[in-house]
Amino acid sequence: MRPVIAVTSGEPAGIGPELCLRLADYQGEARPVILGDRDLLAERARQLGLDVELCDFCPKSDVHRSSLEIIHLPLAEPSVAGKLEARNGAYVLALLDRALAGCVSGEFAAMATAPVHKGVINEAGVHFTGHTEYLAEKTATPLVVMMLAGDTSRGPLRVALTSTHLPLKDVPAAITPAILEQTLRILHADLRGKYGIAEPRILVAGLNPHAGEGGYLGMEEIEVITPVLEKLRGEGMQLSGPHPADTMFTPPVLARGDAVLAMYHDQGLTALKYATFGQGINVTLGLPIIRTSVDHGTALELAGTGQADPGSLFEAVAEAARMASRKKL
Missing domain, CATH: 3.40.718.10 (Isopropylmalate Dehydrogenase)
Structure with a gap:
């Protein structure tokens, strides 16, 4: 069984959802599971002309590599590529919380995160300086x-x-x-x-x-x-x-x-x-869990264009799997 890597789809108005859709082409040793709104992912796939089969995550059944497993978490408000919506700030954090809970319980071997927009989360009324600090606080890591x-x-x-x-x-x-x-x-x-x-x-x-x-x-x-x-x-x-x-x-x-x-x-x-x-x-x-991420931001100007490069997310998923494998040794 390939190590299960929870992949948070990040800011819904950014490039995160479409980068996650590209993981349908991933052929590595990780088993990526996308956390995000099913309708958002389906709509972004239609917008980009991507033929991606979305299926619900089933822990005990490693699906065919051409399918993309997801765990559905609903948006607070519909999202349009390139247009931030502060009411979805809590949704972005819910993705992180779900991935973290699964890593702590052993459901996931690790988590990889697509980019978030710090400003819109703060506009939603939550003080947020970044994934690093948020996950440290949530795991009580000094x-x-x-x-x-x-x-x-x-x-x-x-x-x-x-x-x-x-x-x-x-x-x-x-x-x-x-x-x-x-x-x-x-x-x-x-x-x-x-x-x-x-x-x-x-x-x-x-x-x-x-x-x-x-x-x-x-x-x-x-x-x-x-x-x-x-x-x-x-x-x-x-x-x-x-x-x-x-x-x-x-x-x-x-x-x-x-x-x-x-x-x-x-x-x-x-x-x-x-x-x-x-x-x-x-x-x-x-951290007490393994967490990797992309090295770039939400790139709102590229969202919905199909021009975003998924290379960093592919490598984040692969490195999370490699670290999870070393941890077992």
Whole structure:
């Protein structure tokens, strides 16, 4: 039996539903099950001229690969491609809650998520900063780590973040010795447990230009980052840095590591998305379940056109299945 991967269809007005429909062509080792409104999926398939057979998910029967299994959750309001509707904000969260419940119960081996629109969820009256933070709160996980990954011509590139969706002015205060240490421990543990890397090598970025230039451009490297690295090196972790971020993503440096830890969102993800956009994925580390996601947004301007590339969602589903298989070992 292929591992069952719950795939949330995300913001109904975005490209998520049509990307999920493309999974009817998926030929990998995962068994994707789409969570979404049946009528929405059927209508989007008609709009795009896709001949997709939708069938209800039956846990004990692995259907033929040409069919697309779904779990129906109804929209609050009809959805039009490209037009946001705040009243569907609760629907988007219901998809996540259903997928999470199935992962916790063992019904699903993992979950993969299509993109959501943070603004419309907040307009619906729910404070929402992202999948990562939402799933951490729902699972009572004190700290999770956001990591994006993708294949490049030189091999896999994995970039984890010490801080995520914060204004830049708030980043330095957020990078405390305790947070940095916990982040590195989570990253190290999941590189071993979920990626099968026995002795992970982690490249750690500095916060400031030139990694602080010996204190002339900032003291965070001297006062926060280096002491934490020295402590964990003493426990046997293979950590290098703090590296200047402007040279850390050059091939000679990347060749010395299995993953990068950046200090803030754009420091790490600009390089990652330049190298892998459209094929990269997002992974939430530290959760009691496996969760992967696409590396792009809702792309409202492409919704309903059939031009959206499903490559990232295909890879998110495949990587979720690979991690689920490693977990069984």
